[in-house]
Amino acid sequence: MQYYSLHNPQLKVDFREATILGQAPDKGLFFPESIPTYSVEEWEELLHLPAQEMAFRIMQPYVGDTIPAATLQKIIAETLSFPFPLVPVTSSLYALELFHGPTLAFKDVGARFMSRCLGYFFQSHPKKVTVLVATSGDTGGAVASGFLGVAGVEVVILYPKGKVSPVQELQLTTCGQNISALAVEGSFDDCQFMVKEAFMDADLQQHRQLTSANSINVARWLPQQLYYILACQQWPKQLPLPVVSVPSGNFGNLCAGLVAWKSGLPVHHFIAACNANDSVAAFLQGAAFSPQKAIATISNAMDVGNPSNFIRILELFQQDNELIRGLVSGYTISDADTKATMERVYRDYHYVLDPHGAVAMLALERFLADNPSEAGLFMATAHPVKFPETVERAIGKQLEMPAAAKDLIGKTSYSVPMAADFLLFKSWLLNR
């Protein structure tokens, strides 16, 4: 499989190059040159395979011959190493819980898959590779955990000091080994700026192989298709084909689901569930796409004003806006409605939602109210314990800590203090 740059279809690379580069040299996103399709019978078979075998069959064409089959099998076993249960909330509405991984958020799957692919590609590479990540909270933890102990790869995470939650900070700073956390005196934007400068710096490029682990990387984006297939594997036979509601920010997750649909996965309809950052929801309702400045909300992992993966959705449907609008419905959910949903769903169904899941569930309820013969599922992308203040206020009781969060308490936390200054950051990197 080759991947082309969305800025220039002539510029093609294989999966290895696309993963190492992250983005094409012309700054375009990489896109697979063809999407494998499967017949109804083949899907019937795929939906009955054990998760890891199914995942191998789905991912193999995307990886091509850049990773040997036995290695890919091992990478998949390490990626899907926790459960993905489909839990009923009502008789026609289910939650696909994607938060049982090591950092309690769905980004674990993409981060684990990508880290192990890079680890394989750099096994025999003369230069050590350094992964640079700026994080506002969730991504850094998933990347740190994903890369922990992967030989040949060093990870440097920049986070805004004092601006991530306590659980998130522990996830970033307690790894040790090949993971360094830099507590930057500044905002997330400062962190992102320092990382972008590093990628453009000739001295650094010469000194070490730099790469990024952000969500536009194909090795993080494409394995997210597996959620949708895992959902269909568990979907009750007696119900109509599912409507799938996805809490969306950068739109990598939803776009991966649409790739699976293109491959023939039996999903009936999709919902783009957005908070106040709703440029794509507005597009789906008929407006022209108009990116906005990000607005802060209580579902903060979705606070993206100009989603990078929107352009991939357009490409997947050859810019046929009406086709996209027929398949995907967009909803905007306010913070007030998000809180009210967490409270109501706990009271009426004893189900605890995190703010991101709450946005997706309410969007799905609104769709089902207008389409009462349908049934659906939403993606529960983060564990409620990652947002304890908001969730505990809404449900009126304390949350139980899952083991993955309990384990962090008492671990040694270490971070490097860093001013929001690129030259200081550069000299720190050069002196390692």
Ligand SMILES: *Cc1c(COP(=O)(O)O)cnc(C)c1O
């Ligand atoms: C990253 C994230 C999202 C948004 O996913 P995208 O693929 O960027 O649309 C939703 N929920 C949680 C908890 C996240 O961490």
